[in-house]
Amino acid sequence: xxxxDVHNHVVPEGFPESPPSCCEKWxxxxxxxxxxxxxxxxxxxxxxxxxxxxxxxxRTADMDKEQIDVQALSPMPELLxxxxxxxxxxxxxxxxxxxxxxxxxxxxxxxxxxxxxxxQDPQLAAKELSALRSAGxxxxxxxxxxxxxxxxxxxxxxxxxxxxxxDMAVFVHALHPVGTDRVVGPHRLVTYLxxxxxxxxxxxxxxTGRTLEKFPKLRVAFSHGGGTFAAILPRLAMGWNGNxxxxxxxxxxxxxxxxxxxxxxxxxxxxxRHLLKVFGSSQIFLGTDYPFDARQKFPVEFLDQLGLGAxxxxxxxxxxxxxxxxxxx
Amino acid sequence: xxxxDVHNHVVPEGFPESPPSCCEKWxxxxxxxxxxxxxxxxxxxxxxxxxxxxxxxxRTADMDKEQIDVQALSPMPELLxxxxxxxxxxxxxxxxxxxxxxxxxxxxxxxxxxxxxxxQDPQLAAKELSALRSAGxxxxxxxxxxxxxxxxxxxxxxxxxxxxxxDMAVFVHALHPVGTDRVVGPHRLVTYLxxxxxxxxxxxxxxTGRTLEKFPKLRVAFSHGGGTFAAILPRLAMGWNGNxxxxxxxxxxxxxxxxxxxxxxxxxxxxxRHLLKVFGSSQIFLGTDYPFDARQKFPVEFLDQLGLGAxxxxxxxxxxxxxxxxxxx
Numbered sequence: 001x002x003x004x005d006v007h008n009h010v011v012p013e014g015f016p017e018s019p020p021s022c023c024e025k026w027x028x029x030x031x032x033x034x035x036x037x038x039x040x041x042x043x044x045x046x047x048x049x050x051x052x053x054x055x056x057x058x059r060t061a062d063m064d065k066e067q068i069d070v071q072a073l074s075p076m077p078e079l080l081x082x083x084x085x086x087x088x089x090x091x092x093x094x095x096x097x098x099x100x101x102x103x104x105x106x107x108x109x110x111x112x113x114x115x116x117x118x119x120q121d122p123q124l125a126a127k128e129l130s131a132l133r134s135a136g137x138x139x140x141x142x143x144x145x146x147x148x149x150x151x152x153x154x155x156x157x158x159x160x161x162x163x164x165x166x167d168m169a170v171f172v173h174a175l176h177p178v179g180t181d182r183v184v185g186p187h188r189l190v191t192y193l194x195x196x197x198x199x200x201x202x203x204x205x206x207x208t209g210r211t212l213e214k215f216p217k218l219r220v221a222f223s224h225g226g227g228t229f230a231a232i233l234p235r236l237a238m239g240w241n242g243n244x245x246x247x248x249x250x251x252x253x254x255x256x257x258x259x260x261x262x263x264x265x266x267x268x269x270x271x272x273r274h275l276l277k278v279f280g281s282s283q284i285f286l287g288t289d290y291p292f293d294a295r296q297k298f299p300v301e302f303l304d305q306l307g308l309g310a311x312x313x314x315x316x317x318x319x320x321x322x323x324x325x326x327x328x329x
Numbered sequence: 330x331x332x333x334d335v336h337n338h339v340v341p342e343g344f345p346e347s348p349p350s351c352c353e354k355w356x357x358x359x360x361x362x363x364x365x366x367x368x369x370x371x372x373x374x375x376x377x378x379x380x381x382x383x384x385x386x387x388r389t390a391d392m393d394k395e396q397i398d399v400q401a402l403s404p405m406p407e408l409l410x411x412x413x414x415x416x417x418x419x420x421x422x423x424x425x426x427x428x429x430x431x432x433x434x435x436x437x438x439x440x441x442x443x444x445x446x447x448x449q450d451p452q453l454a455a456k457e458l459s460a461l462r463s464a465g466x467x468x469x470x471x472x473x474x475x476x477x478x479x480x481x482x483x484x485x486x487x488x489x490x491x492x493x494x495x496d497m498a499v500f501v502h503a504l505h506p507v508g509t510d511r512v513v514g515p516h517r518l519v520t521y522l523x524x525x526x527x528x529x530x531x532x533x534x535x536x537t538g539r540t541l542e543k544f545p546k547l548r549v550a551f552s553h554g555g556g557t558f559a560a561i562l563p564r565l566a567m568g569w570n571g572n573x574x575x576x577x578x579x580x581x582x583x584x585x586x587x588x589x590x591x592x593x594x595x596x597x598x599x600x601x602r603h604l605l606k607v608f609g610s611s612q613i614f615l616g617t618d619y620p621f622d623a624r625q626k627f628p629v630e631f632l633d634q635l636g637l638g639a640x641x642x643x644x645x646x647x648x649x650x651x652x653x654x655x656x657x658x
Contacts, residue, residue, distance in 0.1 A: 182530035185537035192568040201511035208514035228557035234597035239521040268563030
């Protein structure tokens with residue numbers, strides 16, 4: 001069983017000029033005197049990064065060092081561009097998807113593609129999804145919210161209907177999270193405190209919004225172990241069990257929660273043990289956030305701390321990811 | 330060791346007339362033809378309730394049935410009145426605190442008091458706190474946010490300084506939570522999905538806001554097991570360990586988290602086992618939400634599922650609560 005990392009990101013080495021239609025947050029790359037690159041959104045420096053974001057040789061060498069056989073490549077989430085017009089987001093998306101397609105073509109046994117689509121226009125997102133399917137992508141990455149709307153909102157049904165029909169995996173990643181007004185201290189705390197919360201709300205929305213009831217063959221995964229959702233689920237289940245209105249509104253939440261996939265990017269082995277109990281050992285796979293600062297180093301050794309036997313260990317290392325991505329197709 | 334329930338609520342059987350100064354959300358009680366009472370805020374029916382909210386004999390009989398020796402009585406959180414002028418909130422607070430004082434006087438071996446103070450004016454809150462201390466209260470209940478500000482905001486330092494000085498316990502309860510725009514489905518889901526999130530942010534704010542660094546003898550507890558906080562802590566710790574700016578801003582978060590108290594109102598024994606690992610068996614105590622719908626029935630049996638030996642079991646049943654409330658004074 002190959003070891004598969006479903007949570008890692010790419011950024012193109014450069015970007016096309018901003019089109020006339022766009023806009024204050026168009027991406028670009030600035031080369032610094034020290035040789036590092038800075039990805040910009042409009043005039044704002046967003047993140048310092050290096051060639052690991054786009055260089056296949058460097059990336060596969062790093063994968064070899066950490067025993068990763070396959071990466072499912074997805075765009076750095078800030079590229080998702082939901083805050084632009086849908087047409088401008090398509091332009092950014094095709095550029096990012098183009099890089100992913102090239103990387104997969106250069107090393108088809110090491111990479112699979114999770115592209116991006118303009119979720120602010122679900123019909124257009126469905127159309128772009130079809131093109132990605134034709135180009136051999138395994139699925140897409142979407143945000144934990146789209147301009148404040150959680151993915152379980154029925155607004156997105158046309159997209160999920162097409163994802164189900166095309167057998168495209170959907171990886172939901174934390175993005176522009178809720179509750180930044182609740183944070184005291186340095187702004188970078190938002191990354192640590194609010195990302196998991198937004199992801200938790202995304203999971204909840206797809207349960208209470210009946211996404212899998214409407215699209216039963218859809219495969220959906222959540223970043224960061226589903227964020228805060230496992231901490232909320234028992235309370236949601238208690239409420240559901242005691243309330244007829246909720247029972248009519250959506251299916252029993254614990255069962256639905258165990259049909260989603262979750263990565264293990266949670267930095268704590270006791271929490272991972274708990275998530276295995278909550279979601280089941282068939283639903284959790286490896287994710288690292290490579291090549292960014294928050295990445296889980298030595299991800300296989302991290303999993304090994306669980307001390308699991310072969311069938312479960314293989315499932316977590318790669319089997320569950322292969323099922324989520326449907327690599328057998 | 331007596332069994333102590335720190336999370337339960339009272340509501341006065343009636344309220345004084347709205348003062349001329351106040352305001353669209355003044356509380357009142359409406360008696361329904363079926364004999365039930367409805368607590369109103371302005372013209373809005375908030376909750377159907379019964380005499381368990383104020384009747385000492387009925388309450389102690391229920392406590393006997395469920396092996397609870399002592400309840401720490403706190404107001405129904407919607408009474409906290411942070412959205413009124415501070416003076417009007419003082420009027421509501423003195424009325425609610427008056428009921429708590431009467432109940433404690435009627436059954437001093439069964440009840441201790443957790444009152445309420447106008448946190449929207451921390452200096453005035455400190456003054457009211459002093460009166461509660463003189464009246465024999467063990468502490469106060471405050472909201473997980475005060476008009477959107479989390480309790481770790483330095484705005485509240487004058488209050489916490491006085492709580493530390495007066496040896497008054499502070500029980501932080503979920504209230505008017507963040508992220509209601511992230512919920513898909515019936516509005517009542519906010520109670521289940523958003524309460525834990527707001528409590529989680531409250532815990533985080535008191536770590537990143539250095540509350541215990543400024544007031545080291547302060548005793549603070551959080552409702553609902555700290556909500557989502559345990560799910561966020563490993564990510565916060567990872568961020569802190571890798572970042573000098575955060576290390577300068579506040580102390581190591583795991584250690585601080587293990588100085589707070591948390592109730593066990595989480596409805597799931599596996600989650601409770603996990604919280605015991607995260608926070609330590611000296612920091613968690615029993616809470617039931619009596620007499621409301623979301624209450625944990627048979628709370629002692631729930632704890633017994635842990636299968637703990639005498640010293641730890643006694644700590645969870647009452648020892649930790651007695652330490653939080655400083656019942657020995």
